[in-house]
Amino acid sequence: MDLRQLRYFKEIVDQGSISKAAEVLHMAQPPLSMLLKQIETHYGTPLIKRYRQKWEITEAGQMLYNHATHMLQQMEMFDVKMDYMMQGEVGQLRLGVSSSCIHLVGDVIRQFSQSYPKVELQIFKGDSEKLEQMLFNNEIDIAVILAPENSEQYEEFPLTPSPFALAVPKNWSNEIDLEVVSIQNLMKFPFISLEAMEGYSMLENIIYYLKEKNISLNIVAKCKDITIAQYLVAKEVGISILPKIQLGYVDGIHFVDLPELEIAIQPKLFYKQEATFSPICRNFIALFKSNT
Structure with a gap:
């Protein structure tokens, strides 16, 4: 049984006669009658009992009709889903x-x-x-x-791109003159370092820059996650050199531009x-x- 046969059988039952179903399906009546006989032969049982002026569907016919209805509905739903998928909508x-x-x-x-x-x-x-x-x-x-x-x-x-800047806890503003800040006079503070990632040179670039300036860091924590680093700065664990981006903890951080540090994330x-x-x-x- 294929979908075409199921559709034709369902139409016969819906219309109540082979002749009316043939009109709806735009086909001749004899091929449709033959199709019904082929289906009955396939299952070895009558699907429709024929009388002189009327006919009625058998129990087997009703079961096939229910199956045909379900399968055709599923196919229609599948066609809609496929169309949505091809349009990128599902x-x-x-x-x-x-x-x-x-x-x-x-x-x-x-x-x-x-x-x-x-x-x-x-x-x-x-x-x-x-x-x-x-x-x-x-x-x-x-x-x-x-x-x-x-x-x-x-x-x-x-x-x-976002340039790197010095991230300082806001509550430390009294201890740090943010107007005349330089990396050299901030290295006495505890430092939160971004951890190296394979395939990325940001940390290496920062370390190279600091080494050129003969600056040694007082590293108290390392992490790969910039959000965590921002959180630690906001909680006054230390200062850091971080990308100047608006993440979740910037309210507790004061960013200080470092023009001499020409490094940015892309x-x-x-x-x-x-x-x-x-x-x-x-x-x-x-x-x-x-x-x-």
Whole structure:
């Protein structure tokens, strides 16, 4: 039994006669009568009892009718879902966002969810090193992360870079003259250091710069996550040199520009070329680019 046979049988029952069903289906009556006989032969039982002026559906016929109705409804639903999927309106998108880039995606995620409410967004958070590896392993579709040194295997879209600045707890303002600040006179304070990540040279660049200035750090904590580093500064664990970005704990932090420190983070949108085969990914990438 195929869907065509099920559709024809259902139409016969719905119309109450083969002749009326043939009219609706725009076909001759004899082939439709033959089709009904073939189905009855296939199952070895009458599906419709015929009388002189009327006919009635048998128990087996009713079971087949119910099955045909269900299958045709399922096929219609599948066609609708397939159409939605081909338009990128239903499915799943796996998005990786590093903690240092979370402030760049909020508006885009909101607009995407409003435009495509049937697309499930699965969001992964972590440091850029981890998320780049997940993108490489096809565990996520798109990553918004800090640009690694080697990214030739990806398609990319650059976002606004953020310079590094000195992050000082606001309550320490009385101890530090923020108007005449320099790195040299701040190294007596406890320092929170960003930890090195494979494929990223930010920390090495900062350390190299400080070594050139003959500055040794009083490191009290290390972490890869910029959000955690900001939190520790806000809680007065120490000072740090961090990207000047608006994350969750900036209310307790005073950022001091360091013009002599010419280092910045470069966030980018990364995806593999094959991601563009997915309508959902294409829709998200296009929306992201139009908002930047």
